[in-house]
Amino acid sequence: MELRQAVQERRSIRRFKPDPVPETLVREILDAARWSPSWGNTQPWEFYVITGEPLQKFQAANGAAFDEKGQPQPDIKMPDSWTEELKKRYMAIGKSALDSLGLARDDAAGRNDHGRNMFRLFNAPCLIVACIDKRSTSVEYALLDVGLISQTICLLAHDRGLGTCLLACAVRFPAVLKSLLPDGDDKLLAIGIILGYPDGDAPINRFARERATLDEIVTWVK
Numbered sequence: 368m369e370l371r372q373a374v375q376e377r378r379s380i381r382r383f384k385p386d387p388v389p390e391t392l393v394r395e396i397l398d399a400a401r402w403s404p405s406w407g408n409t410q411p412w413e414f415y416v417i418t419g420e421p422l423q424k425f426q427a428a429n430g431a432a433f434d435e436k437g438q439p440q441p442d443i444k445m446p447d448s449w450t451e452e453l454k455k456r457y458m459a460i461g462k463s464a465l466d467s468l469g470l471a472r473d474d475a476a477g478r479n480d481h482g483r484n485m486f487r488l489f490n491a492p493c494l495i496v497a498c499i500d501k502r503s504t505s506v507e508y509a510l511l512d513v514g515l516i517s518q519t520i521c522l523l524a525h526d527r528g529l530g531t532c533l534l535a536c537a538v539r540f541p542a543v544l545k546s547l548l549p550d551g552d553d554k555l556l557a558i559g560i561i562l563g564y565p566d567g568d569a570p571i572n573r574f575a576r577e578r579a580t581l582d583e584i585v586t587w588v589k
């Protein structure tokens with residue numbers, strides 16, 4: 368697949384076929400993604416690949432944490448306010464997703480079900496958790512590097528017919544996840560990436576997304 372095609376076609380996938388993702392394929396994707404750039408080639412990223420029973424256990428526990436409405440304690444602070452422009456985009460994508468599910472704004476129960484489904488990681492058959500070492504002295508740059516390799520993973524996965532979605536909600540209750548991970552307490556959990564074969568017909572995988580125009584985001588200095 369052409370790089371440009373992969374960049375333009377990739378989209379977040381939130382409904383998957385039940386088929387498992389072959390470990391050889393995940394290995395191939397991560398092996399290629401290792402060539403992503405990083406600060407001083409430090410390669411601060413570390414990954415857990417979680418499938419099968421441990422993943423099912425986590426999906427149930429994370430869904431339960433959502434239901435309990437406890438205080439999230441993510442290792443990486445989540446944004447909680449935005450400039451007007453950013454907020455508009457955030458609200459717009461949320462509305463598009465809910466519209467695609469046929470959920471009205473005032474359908475509190477339906478929205479709650481969607482929230483739980485999200486915290487259950489959309490029942491994806493594979494989860495990659497990207498972490499950095501707790502001892503990192505520049506969390507910001509390490510996270511930038513994690514972002515770079517995460518997009519590379521998503522593009523490579525797309526090239527191999529897999530769908531992905533980056534999920535902050537996978538690391539919102541990190542204690543739940545760390546209890547399942549060897550040496551989990553030594554890491555800062557940065558982001559989850561779910562993988563699986565996309566259910567191509569599902570409206571949640573097909574709604575239109577917008578992007579800001581170049582004029583909105585670029586200042587040419589000549």
Ligand SMILES: Cc1cc2nc3c(=O)[nH]c(=O)nc-3n(C[C@H](O)[C@H](O)[C@H](O)COP(=O)(O)O)c2cc1C
Pocket residue numbers: 377378379380381460485532533534535536537558576
């Ligand atoms: C850091 C990060 C965290 C995200 N967390 C979530 C999440 O918790 N739940 C979700 O449904 N999508 C999540 N997304 C996906 C974004 O909503 C999505 O990338 C954005 O709306 C653009 O849509 P696209 O990926 O289809 O192009 C996340 C994306 C990023 C980059």
